[in-house]
Amino acid sequence: MSIQNNLQEVKQQINNKAVLVAVSKTKPNEDVMEAYEAGQRVFGENKVQELTAKYEALPKDIEWHMIGHLQSNKVKYIAPFVNLIHGVDSEKLLKTINKEGKKNARSIACLLQVHIAEEETKFGFSEAELMSLLSRELLAELEHVEIRGVMGMATFTEDENQIRKEFRSLKQLFDRLKTSVFADEPGFQEISMGMSGDYLIAIEEGSTMVRVGSSIFGVRNYH
């Protein structure tokens, strides 16, 4: 199967119910261009260096999303151009993004990463952490950050019920934030959940944005 065929198939399955972020990490520019030529404009990367290199080399109407764990000291490299940072998981990172947004005279869109999986290795806030973090004072201070929603990753398991339960918990947390902390923020509207193995379940559970890599570009070779 070609990238274009894969992309078409994934898009058919999504059926306009969520935004498709094509995850091109580890894949060469030619592969990104193949998807670009088939009409795809939103791409996700998980490493700052690779994201920056691809941004510089590829067409400027591509929307670049940072989907991986982001260290505060690397925000400066992507702050001028990044369209959405999915994995914001600390107060320090929020404040750094704000500072870099200010330097670049722009507001940087972010999603708060929530820990929904059973595994302890995944990054993200708990609900209690979020509720105590998101004070009026902090939100007022973050003038150059636009918090657009939440992001989460389900447990790596074959157990569909487990995955569904975790996605449902993220949707419910989003709903609680939407009617409390972000009640006056119409821009707070995204739930980034779902990858190649589980994006259809995620959409059924309310995902607005899916991050799909291997189903489009094939398996990744890490070297």
Ligand SMILES: *Cc1c(COP(=O)(O)O)cnc(C)c1O
């Ligand atoms: C790699 C990655 C994806 C895409 O994974 P696939 O299983 O290849 O679709 C999605 N989200 C994040 C955060 C990733 O790092």
